[in-house]
Amino acid sequence: MRxxxxxxxxxxxxxxxxxxDFGAGEAQLTDKERKEGGLMELPVVxxxxxxxxxxxxxxxxLRLSGEVLAEVFLGEIKNWNAAPIAKLNPEMSLPxxxxxxxxxxxxxxxxxxxxxxxxxxxxxxxxxxGTSPSPKWPxxxxxxxxxxxxxxxxxxxxxxxxxxxxxxVKGNVSQVAVLNPxxxxxxxxxxxxxxxxxxxxxxxxxxxxxxxxxxPGADSFPITSFSWIYLRTKxxxxxxxxxxxxxxxxxxxxxxxxxxxxxxxxLPSQLVAAVRKKIxxxx
Numbered sequence: 198m199r200x201x202x203x204x205x206x207x208x209x210x211x212x213x214x215x216x217x218d219f220g221a222g223e224a225q226l227t228d229k230e231r232k233e234g235g236l237m238e239l240p241v242v243x244x245x246x247x248x249x250x251x252x253x254x255x256x257x258x259l260r261l262s263g264e265v266l267a268e269v270f271l272g273e274i275k276n277w278n279a280a281p282i283a284k285l286n287p288e289m290s291l292p293x294x295x296x297x298x299x300x301x302x303x304x305x306x307x308x309x310x311x312x313x314x315x316x317x318x319x320x321x322x323x324x325x326x327g328t329s330p331s332p333k334w335p336x337x338x339x340x341x342x343x344x345x346x347x348x349x350x351x352x353x354x355x356x357x358x359x360x361x362x363x364x365x366v367k368g369n370v371s372q373v374a375v376l377n378p379x380x381x382x383x384x385x386x387x388x389x390x391x392x393x394x395x396x397x398x399x400x401x402x403x404x405x406x407x408x409x410x411x412x413p414g415a416d417s418f419p420i421t422s423f424s425w426i427y428l429r430t431k432x433x434x435x436x437x438x439x440x441x442x443x444x445x446x447x448x449x450x451x452x453x454x455x456x457x458x459x460x461x462x463x464l465p466s467q468l469v470a471a472v473r474k475k476i477x478x479x480x
Contacts, residue, residue: 206304206330212236212427218441220427223306224330225406235430239472240405240423241448243394243462245362245385246310247420248373249350252277254292255371258384260285262376263318263411263419269296269357270315271322272336277355285376292355298337299349299358304330307343310422311359314410344368359420362390363460377419378411385418390462393421402467405475424461430479442476449473 203211205222212220213234226238248266250259261269265281268274274281278291301308309330316323326332340346343360347368350358362385365372374382383389396414397407409421426448432438449472453463464472 204304204330205306205309209234209236209427212429215429215433218437221424222309222330222427223422223424224309225408225425226427236427237430238406238425238427239445239475240464240468241426242424242453242456243390243409243421243464244310244424245390245418245421245462246307246314246359247362247365247385248357248359248375249347249365249368249370250357250373251350251352251354251371252292252294253354255289257286257289258374258382259289259371260374260376260382263314266373266375267315267319267322270298270300270334270337271325272298294355297353297356298334299340299346299353299356300332300334300337301346301359302339302341306330306422306424307359307361308332310410310420313408313422314420317411361460362386366460375419377415377417378413379415379417381415383416383418385420387457387462389416389418390421391465393417393419394423394462394468395465398465398468402465402471405472445476446473449476 205224208220208222209230211217213230213236226236230236262285275296277294277296283291312326312332313328316328340349343364346358346360347364347370350356351368351370372384374384377383392414393409393412396412396417397409398404411419412421449469457463
């Protein structure tokens with residue numbers, strides 16, 4: 198197998214043009230991509246996109262809402278001791294320190310998930326930026342990869358960014374507890390990410406392309422998403438199709454445990470059963 202880390206948007210583009218056997222990422226396919234590219238998506242694992250920050254003197258858990266995060270990433274909240282942040286963290290002595298925003302460049306799945314959440318929680322963000330793997334960020338400096346962003350935030354006091362959950366854990370970077378629709382501030386964890394999936398998918402377990410951001414439920418981490426595998430609906434080569442079928446069998450059996458070892462959350466068993474049924478119908 199040859200793996201090309203080209204980003205979600207480029208992966209979708211390549212698979213729709215017949216390059217490679219599958220793509221992967223965190224952006225929902227558009228109706229146009231499904232129809233014209235002959236594509237479909239299947240959920241593979243669960244991820245959380247975690248806001249991370251660097252405030253050296255603060256040792257308590259920072260709490261932020263989607264609305265406040267949106268204003269930070271729009272460049273409207275510029276200082277850490279600004280009233281909207283202080284209101285959510287009354288027990289903290291927040292520093293009079295400029296906020297340094299770090300974001301991701303175009304074509305990234307984490308952009309899609311993060312902007313989807315911000316668009317759902319802030320009408321202002323939805324109008325000015327919207328949901329996109331290639332948002333036009335009004336402020337901030339880019340970090341090419343998740344590992345780069347974790348390193349950049351860790352090295353820059355006053356900074357804020359967002360990474361996949363496992364990069365926050367591996368990089369030992371401070372994580373924001375994010376307000377969910379149930380009114381609870383929730384930190385990302387393997388459990389809170391799975392809770393968001395269950396809140397959206399149960400009891401039907403058949404909405405394979407659902408958005409999991411801002412999911413209901415008291416314990417749901419609100420910036421959760423599927424990572425999808427993107428497949429062409431019609432195979433052109435029977436031998437390659439059979440090999441891909443074997444790979445998919447492995448992904449939805451033994452492969453799930455390897456995903457958890459890498460810091461992702463595995464799909465609930467009911468969803469795995471539904472996806473496997475769908476794959477059988479395709480073969």
